Amino acid sequence: MGAICGATGAPNDQVLEAMLGLLRHRGRAAQVSSSPRGPQLGVRANAEAQASLPAAASEDGRVRCVIDGRLFASDDLRDQLTGRGVRLSAQGLARDAELVANLFMLDGVVAFEQLDGAFALALATPDRLLLVRDALGEKPLYYAPSLDGAVVFASEIKALFAHPAFVVEPNVDALHRLLVFSFIPGPQTMFRGVCELQPGHWVQIDLSAPEREPVQRPHWHLTEQVGDQPASHWVEQVAEAARLAVAKRVPAEGKTIAFLSGGIDSSAVVALLAERGLQPICYSVGFGKGLLNELAYARMVTEHLEVEQRVLTVTPSLFIDLLPTIIWSLDDPLCDCITVPNFLLAKEAAREAPLVFNGEGGDPLFGGPKNKFMILGEWYRFLGDYDRAQAYLASYHKFYDLLGQLYTDDFATRTGGSEPLEAIVRPYLEDESMGSFLNRLMHMNVKLKGGQNILVK
Incomplete structure (x- = not known):
């Protein structure tokens, strides 16, 4: 286990050290990486010394990287970089961070598509901060995009409490999501102003345009494979x-x-x-x-x-x-x-x-109990059409059918209870890139409940 954190804006080692202090249960050793230009980065891991922590810079020194987790088959990528003339020298836990920093130096955001592993990582350049999360969300990562003009991120939300501009407030808009799903589909969290980086996504913060809202973008996609093999x-x-x-x-x-x-x-x-x-x-x-x-x-x-x-x-x-x-x-x-x-x-x-x-994760990967009700609905669709999104949400057996009784009109407005929750699942159920309805369900199982609930717990 490890952790990462960091912030844009004026460097403040004390704030980063306090954030790492709230993450001390995730590793014995910690380090703050500062630069006269660019974001501050922090990392914590079970390393014997700071020199072996998962933090490194690219060969030209312009890209710094910290990582929580590990890459698989990284030796192949290291061989590719060596073949392209990059000199790699890091040892121990720093090897993966050095690899990612140099891969990004050469290929930019396309590099993220080549990463296979369980990781959350941050990259800092003089004018950008990039956050990246592994395909299925094995490692968590959160960020607050607007704290007095700064962006702050960490492996756990509680580390954000150490930033002087962070105010702990509940995000009541997410309450009705919790009551329906039994978890909160990202990027919302129960803390106002805090976003979860979605599994298989990356986000970029442009330091030259801090007013620009960061947009999460996918670097990993599931595709349908249908064949006539036995x-x-x-x-x-x-x-x-x-x-x-x-x-x-x-x-x-x-x-x-x-x-x-x-x-x-x-x-x-x-x-x-x-x-x-x-x-x-x-x-x-x-x-x-x-x-x-x-x-x-x-x-x-x-x-x-x-x-x-x-x-x-x-x-x-x-x-x-x-x-x-x-x-x-x-x-x-x-x-x-x-x-x-x-x-x-x-x-x-x-x-x-x-x-x-x-x-x-076995249920999302191999079907899951929610699929039974949906498949039955498809089989008996000839008896009368039904709304797939509404049926899926009802199949959670939580409070979807009772929200109207639980909320007053005023509270429903304040919590976002009037927002159509169906909009969260409908894109999966109507995904025309997948011809099989079962595959659409499986896709949603992996991306929604699998990556945002099962692996997190």
């Missing part, structure tokens, strides 16, 4: 993609840790780790006697693969006691009770390794 072909494609995804993330050294619920997704990940000859330590959660759990299924997996299982028990009192800490840790609210046991599992696992494998 089912066995696609089964093998999925299996190979899963093996590759696991292989990319296996740490070079140290213990291998996995969260195991006993469900299909986490069990498959643990099996793929075992297939590589690893012996993952599997953490599972129980809720005490008489309460529903899947420990028996998780135990079947660990016994079959002959790997270690450790069980943590979450009691009602522990659940309640953890809530204040979890609310502080989340920044933006997520209405999913699994967040509590996930937090406890992560806290225990972090004592042994900085990286954990799990099955989160």
Whole structure:
């Protein structure tokens, strides 16, 4: 785990150090990168010394980069840069930052399309600040675009509190989104004036035109692939993609840790780790006697693969006691009770390794429960047309059908409750670039709930 932060405007090391202080739980070492011209950058990571932090500059010194996370297959990109005459010398965690800085120096924003990994990064030049987030949103990144003429960003919203111009105010406009989705679709957040950088997007702040509102732009797209190959072909494609995804993330050294619920997704990940000859330590959660759990299924997996299982028990009192800490840790609210046991599992696992494998994201990638209602609606459409966007929002089983009863007219206006929430999902459901309605649903699963809820929690 790591963190980045920074600000445009007059350099102020004390502010950056205070921001990094609010992110101390994300790494042992920290560093502020200042320049007479251009934005200030801050970075924190579990590095042994500042010299090995994920911060570096391009060969010409004009581009500085800080990164939270890591790139996959970065050696190939380094070879390409070396072949183009760039001299690379960074070591340790700084290697990825050096690579991105030089790639941007040569190719500009097109460079972002070449990056494969789990990352959030910032690039600073004398006249620009650019923020970039990985394709699926594994690493968070937030920014406040208008603080007394400055733009401030950080891996967590709470770090923005350290900036003297930041005023903590709730964004009541986002409340009705939370009540319908159980999370807040970006770029809005529950804090007024704070934006979430969307997964697979980048944003540029032009220092020569600070009045210009930053616009988020995509650097990654999902495309539809429809063919007449037999089912066995696609089964093998999925299996190979899963093996590759696991292989990319296996740490070079140290213990291998996995969260195991006993469900299909986490069990498959643990099996793929075992297939590589690893012996993952599997953490599972129980809720005490008489309460529903899947420990028996998780135990079947660990016994079959002959790997270690450790069980943590979450009691009602522990659940309640953890809530204040979890609310502080989340920044933006997520209405999913699994967040509590996930937090406890992560806290225990972090004592042994900085990286954990799990099955989160399986539902969005392989269908998800919301698709069942929508597919049934399509099958029976001959009985009468229906509004796809309204049906999708109702399928969340939250408060979509009850907002009119929950809000007074005045409160609905103040919260943005009169804004059509259907506009958030309709572009996916009516995406003509995808001929298959199921693929449209899958696309929305990945981009909306997958990247903005599942991976965040």
